[in-house]
Amino acid sequence: MAKESDTPTRGRRSKVDLLPDDIRKRLDSGLRDGSITQAELLEEVNALIKAAGLPEEQQLSRAGINRYATKMEAVGKSLREMREITQVWTAELGDKPTGEVTKLILEMARSQLFKALLNESESGEAADVGMIKEAMLAVQRLESAAMASHKREKEIRKLFAEEAANAAEKVAKSAGLTKAAVAQLKNEILGIA
Incomplete structure (x- = not known):
């Protein structure tokens, strides 16, 4: 039999992950908004947990909310960087064929998939392959x-x-141009060499 300290904890959902959606949304919006301190947000979220009738063990700690805030900031930073890179490349490739833009997007998706799988192996958290697939x-x-x-x-242009x-x-025939000149004019318009 394994001792309690020998039991693996990887993959265990955090207290934040176990929060009801409405409380978690408030936590997320409070962290994004930044108009109140983490201590004030912690107090508010714990009050919501208590009001929802959840067990006291479900309440968050300062360390727990700080870990979650740090994780969310890292994700937000990655998203902001990816958005900036996408805007730069989209502006750069704006006149290029759509296939070029798609190649760029696919390369970015591959990169994100690699990061997700790397994160999975380091943290034990499952990668959100479903989101990447979508x-x-x-x-x-x-x-x-x-x-x-x-x-x-292309069909409309043709x-x-x-x-x-x-x-x-x-018009050329009525103007008296030769058959060869009319054919050459028509070929030029149609783009035939």
Whole structure:
């Protein structure tokens, strides 16, 4: 039989993870807002825990809220950095084909997946592979929509060029141009070498 101190604690959910959604949302918003101190927020959250009729063991400690705040700040910092990088690259690739932007997004997703798996191995917390999978699915759908839009745009341009070439052909013939000159003009409009 294993002693209590030998029992693994990795993977055990923290007190914050066990909080009801409404209390956890208040904790998260208080940490993001920053208008009150962690001590005041701790007091408020513990009062909400008590008012909800949860056991006293469920109340948070200063160390617990500090660990959670540090973790949330690290996540927030990563998200802010990723958002800045995305904005820079999106501006850089704005005129490029959508495939280039998709390649960038996929590379970022791979990087995040690697970080999540690395974090899982270091902390014992399960990586949120479901979220990454949903993000990849969203990227796939966006790329599919972008490609369909690009294809439709090319079809519209081709039809417009054909109409313009036919109109130019009529004008050129009525102006007395030779058949060769009319064919050359039409080919130029259609982009045929």
